Amino acid sequence: MRIDVVTLFPDLVNCVAGCGITGRAVERGLLALHCWNPRDYTEDRHRTVDDRPYGGGPGMVMKVEPLRRAVHDARGAAQVPATVVNLSPQGRRLDQAGVRHLASRPRLILIAGRYEGIDERLVELEVDEEWSIGDYILSGGELAAMVVIDACARLLPGALGDEDSAEQDSFTDGLLDCPHYTRPEVIEGLAVPQVLLGGHHGEIERWRRKQALGRTWERRPDLLEKLELSEADERLLEEYRREHAP
Numbered sequence: 344m345r346i347d348v349v350t351l352f353p354d355l356v357n358c359v360a361g362c363g364i365t366g367r368a369v370e371r372g373l374l375a376l377h378c379w380n381p382r383d384y385t386e387d388r389h390r391t392v393d394d395r396p397y398g399g400g401p402g403m404v405m406k407v408e409p410l411r412r413a414v415h416d417a418r419g420a421a422q423v424p425a426t427v428v429n430l431s432p433q434g435r436r437l438d439q440a441g442v443r444h445l446a447s448r449p450r451l452i453l454i455a456g457r458y459e460g461i462d463e464r465l466v467e468l469e470v471d472e473e474w475s476i477g478d479y480i481l482s483g484g485e486l487a488a489m490v491v492i493d494a495c496a497r498l499l500p501g502a503l504g505d506e507d508s509a510e511q512d513s514f515t516d517g518l519l520d521c522p523h524y525t526r527p528e529v530i531e532g533l534a535v536p537q538v539l540l541g542g543h544h545g546e547i548e549r550w551r552r553k554q555a556l557g558r559t560w561e562r563r564p565d566l567l568e569k570l571e572l573s574e575a576d577e578r579l580l581e582e583y584r585r586e587h588a589p
């Protein structure tokens with residue numbers, strides 16, 4: 344998979360290529376990451392990428408031309424046609440289904456805005472899809488682009504080693520995670536739940552599933568609504584509710 348990012352801060356975005364699972368995906372040639380800086384596509388002495396907003400108001404707006412030239416060069420850098428994605432608060436809210444959709448594209452060109460945003464005509468001329476990572480104020484679209492890169496990279500075949508893919512499997516059943524524990528057995532008087540020390544795999548599996556179901560019910564009932572629970576899961580959740588009824 345190839346991901347190009349149009350950004351004024353390539354050094355920030357390139358950090359994902361340097362470590363962890365994304366770094367390994369790049370090393371293994373599973374993911375190609377290239378950044379394109381609109382500032383390299385300016386023609387004036389001051390390398391101007393922004394200008395004052397029509398209609399007045401605070402801040403600056405990113406100009407169409409430098410962005411458009413950068414997108415044009417990104418498109419031309421590989422044969423495969425790209426899906427151009429603008430990361431923006433106006434975008435569709437990103438969830439794992441959205442990540443699967445984006446990761447299924449052979450190529451993405453991600454646009455990361457700065458200042459007050461990008462000139463709307465760039466969106467009209469070049470952008471296929473707009474996506475948002477959440478409802479909070481950010482300084483730029485770069486962190487959103489890095490979220491997309493990380494989430495997509497994890498889905499690329501071969502990106503996750505055996506240990507990670509087991510982790511990925513546990514994450515992908517749509518439930519929140521069960522609590523995790525590791526040595527020492529007791530810290531500040533807090534002990535590891537006995538069931539995890541007993542070595543009874545059936546009991547441990549049952550406890551973990553019950554915790555995942557219960558915590559999802561308590562903290563993210565919206566996630567639970569999306570799931571078709573088995574009879575066994577319903578019973579486990581019922582047991583959890585009885586034990587934790589407020």
Ligand SMILES: CC(C)(C)c1cccc(C(=O)NCC2(NC(=O)c3cccc4nocc34)CCCCC2)c1
Nearest residue numbers: 430431432456457460475476478479480481483487
């Ligand atoms: C959502 C909320 C609080 C109602 C809101 C409303 C209005 C503006 C913003 C905001 O943050 N403007 C700044 C800006 N943000 C983003 O790029 C951005 C933010 C959040 C999730 C994202 N996912 O991708 C990109 C995202 C970066 C600078 C260029 C203009 C966009 C926020």
